[in-house]
Amino acid sequence: MKFKEQALRIATLLGTFLLLAPIVFMLILSIFHLIKEGKLIIDFLIPLEIFPIVLAGTGILTLIACKTNIYKKRICSMAILLVVMFVGGQYVAVVTGIADGSTPATGWPLIIVFASIIIFDVLTVIIGIHGIYTYKKLRNQL
Numbered sequence: 001m002k003f004k005e006q007a008l009r010i011a012t013l014l015g016t017f018l019l020l021a022p023i024v025f026m027l028i029l030s031i032f033h034l035i036k037e038g039k040l041i042i043d044f045l046i047p048l049e050i051f052p053i054v055l056a057g058t059g060i061l062t063l064i065a066c067k068t069n070i071y072k073k074r075i076c077s078m079a080i081l082l083v084v085m086f087v088g089g090q091y092v093a094v095v096t097g098i099a100d101g102s103t104p105a106t107g108w109p110l111i112i113v114f115a116s117i118i119i120f121d122v123l124t125v126i127i128g129i130h131g132i133y134t135y136k137k138l139r140n141q142l
Helices: 002-037 051-068 072-096 107-141
Strands: none
Touching: 002 051, 002 107, 051 072, 051 107, 072 107
8 A cells, every 4th residue: 555655646746747847947938038138028838839748747637636536626627628728729729810820810819819828827837736735635644
């Protein structure tokens, strides 16, 4: 049983790291740019550009939540919403022509695309925070 408990903790840390690494990377790059250029520019698309890493972390945390029943409902529902925001935002961009530049990026399609990106980034952070809480509960519980 000791190995199983330790494996769950390590997997939780791995999932949390994979999920939050793109966010931390985005913030570090922003700080470097602020120091170098004197302007704060945040590339909020980084988590979307390395979506497989975010998806892997989300998948690991979702499996752990289902196995341990710790924040199961929250993590599973946010994981589904995360994928919907990724696919939905890209779908709207492609269908409306924003993605290939055939239509100017204005109006409601742009608002929907930006909203999906912002929601995706926020969900990434929230699921990562739940990963930290899951680790704490596992450490105290097991």
